[in-house]
Amino acid sequence: MNENISKNEIKENNESEEDYISPNFEYEEDIIDYAENTYALIDSFEAFISVKDEKPYIIYQNKNTQSLEVLKVLKNKYKLITQIEGHKTKITCLKYFFNEKKNIEYIISSDYDGKIIITNITEDYKKESALKMEYDNGQIVCCLMIFKINFDLDIKNGLILVSNKNTTGNQNYPIKEYVLNKKGELVFSGDLMTYITSNTSYIIHWFNKILKKDYIIDIGFKKIDVIGLFNKTIFKSFKAPPNLETWYHCGFIYNDEENNRELLYITSIRSYVFIIDLYSNEFIGQIKTSAKMHRLYNIIQWNKNYILVSNATTPDIKIIDINQGKCVGNNFIGHEDDFRCIRKIKHPKFGYCIITGGDDNSLKLFKPKNI
Secondary structure, eight states: OOTTSOHHHHHHTTOOGGGGSOSOEEEEEEEESOBOOSSOSSOSSEEEEOTTTSOEEEEEEBTTTOOEEEEEEOSSOEEEEEEEOOOOSOEEEEEEEEETTTTEEEEEEEETTSEEEEEETTTTTEEEEEEEOSSSSOOBOOEEEEOSOOOOSOEEEEEEEEOOBOOSSSOOOOOEEEEEETTSOEEEEEESOSOOOSOEEEEEEEEETTTTEEEEEEEEBSOEEEEETTTOOEEEEEOOOGGGOOBEEEEEEEEETTTTEEEEEEEESSSEEEEEETTTTEEEEEEEOOSSOOOEEEEEEOSSSEEEEEETTTTEEEEEETTTTEEEEEEEOOOSSOEEEEEEEEETTTEEEEEEEETTSOEEEEEETTO
16 A cells, blocks of 8 residues: 555545555465466456355366366465366366346356356355357357346346357357256357457457447457347447557456546557547557567456556566556566466455466465565
8 A cells, every 4th residue: 555645545535445555566375286277368267255255265277187176265275165077178268257136156167178167156166057069179268147138038147158269260150148047957049149250369248338238349359349239230349550450368347437438458469458438439549568579368457546467478467557548567477388367366364466377387376565
């Protein structure tokens, strides 16, 4: 926290101490050294605070057994809670979702053979569904579970979206959508889009508060498509300037309350983070993070002032100042191979920290240097 700002000043400004925690990190420890991170493009592990007991947890795939393992984060150790079986190949995506309406927490995971497993965290990690994609040997790069939808169906797990196979060939695969009934049975499946012309790297659900409509943001090769969730048409497409066209990897939506807008921040393989104003439909800028060509992958919000970006090339974490709109530093992470996935978590001993995952099979914990 900035020592020049008192707790009373923070309280008066209706802000949080979290907003003033330094984004400069120091290594604390290796959590494990056998997490499978190889095939997952962005989301190779997950860290979250459970609604059930308000405690922090980590989920990853054991590279030796291929089962998912759940660790509870305690002050001085990590306790193995359970193992989730079902995947026979390397996972390609692992994400946490919370159904606020039903107060149920889920993990959705996918693997290289096209299997999708849905696990109910709230009901003691009960495996509810195991779907199989219509094509085999496809790298599913992203999964979504959307609960606030308007289908007139007997829904259990909401709408499940799975990205198309990521391939460098000429053949493209549409994003698949699934609906499961209250028994976990598949009652609907189809293609969200059948004419996507770019390979997908990441998909995001976005609710347009002005139009009061749902959209899916498809991030991929050389362009970003904003797709109507129900009419299945492209609402808007974005491309960087011709000299900066690239493969876009990941994104997140930042709610800019002060200026009444929502900004999409997107990573790329050209050392740039691009910014799109979703309401004005404008490509409003780019932030260069390095003079060299770096592969930027995961992007998360550290607090209201800073964004963190994982860089697989060095590897390090790029620190972006939201207000200044520029990269203001970096932290060397020290993975021996590609580093892609980064998660923020509230550690019971160190407070807000980050966990990183690399192709060297390790998950590492970093804490702010001022702790």
